[in-house]
Amino acid sequence: MINLENYEEYMVMHADGELSPSEEQELMNFLYEHPELQSELTAFSMTKMIPDTDIVFEKKDALMQPVEGKKVIAFPVWRKYAVAAGVAAIFLVSYWKLHTGSTEEMTTVAAVTTPPAATTPAAPATNPTENTTSQQNTDNTNNINNATPAPINRTETPAPQQKTMLAANTTKSDRVKQMDRVTGAKNTNYETAVAANTTIATEPISPVEPAEMIAWKNQENFSEVFVTNVPPASIYMHEGDERGTQSIIDKLPIDELKKKGMENVASAVATGYNKVHALREEISGSAISLKIEKRKLVISF
């Protein structure tokens, strides 16, 4: 029975939600009879504390226990980004290395196989266009052996310009010699080929034919131009010469110290790439799972 002696007790229990439905009804009836006490009920209700959700326990990881059969590695936030950046860098460098390597092979093959064709008397007029074909295949590479760099329609130029071309060709011939000195390869056919090109380039030629036609017409003589699948570790220097094998880096016109440095970098990148590749294979074939949980990268295996 609620009365003026114990009504506060009921009001507190009302605020705490501890009254039964019948007691609630009884309290309402009491308040109906004593409306002046309504403010007290409101005041008791206002004493309910509101949880401060801004207060959180930051060091949950310190409380965690390792789960049996599961190894949990929780990376701090900055390590997650560091790992991601590292993996991206390895992929980027590996891709660049592979891409650059294949371009160099194409360049070398095209350059090496062009000169002997120039010495063939049967097709002297088409020689410049063959070089054009070679350029198409080697794309943006620096073709050191391009004996006729001038466009085809310049072949009918007057004598002074021919002299210029000769000079230019001679310069390129020198560069070939220089390259040969660097590589140490005995490739005397280069010089012959350049000399022949020098002569041929000054002669008038027939109108330009489509590159595909020329390639088809001369594929007997220049079939090697289209060979690009050369093993990365070795490149044949010349058909008929002894087939010495040299790495691409060895052929670069730079000093030995830089070559060694490049070799080390290439080796490190290749090793990193292989490791990543192997790890990827391993992950795809195992029960390892990666997940990003809140601000942490969790690897479970």
Added chain:
Amino acid sequence: MDAQQYNSCVKEWSDALFRFAVKCTGQASDAHDVVQGAFEVLWAKRDEVLPEKAKAFLFQVAYRQSVDNFRKRSKIAFKEAPEESWSPANPDLKKVLERALAQLDERSRALVLLKDYEGYSYEEIGRITDLNESQVKVYLFRARKTLKEYLVSVENII
């Protein structure tokens, strides 16, 4: 309770436990020790505690550590909320209540927090605090009355 269930408890209850401990002890550093201690005890007794009883167990340990132990050492220095009285221009009831809570003794404060923050019944609070239901009822009645009087006092103008 296995390690996975224990870790779930950490994720689910550590924030609430820390909140409770902060309000009980008044110091974040003490509250941190309380939470760490409570989970250490839970891990040590994981074979005896059922997962569904883990929350009550944690609050029981935290209550003992934050109220009983701190009171025995008489080292509680509750950090009161800044002196800002309630007024129509400053209607932050939450801050006023924080200061009102600081007026209570450690046990009453803990009981109010268990009731209001966690929504435990008188009976459950009794089990956590080793008090009987009547005692809980009396402590909470006194606590509410003190809080109400603080709110309606002249300087707080409610």
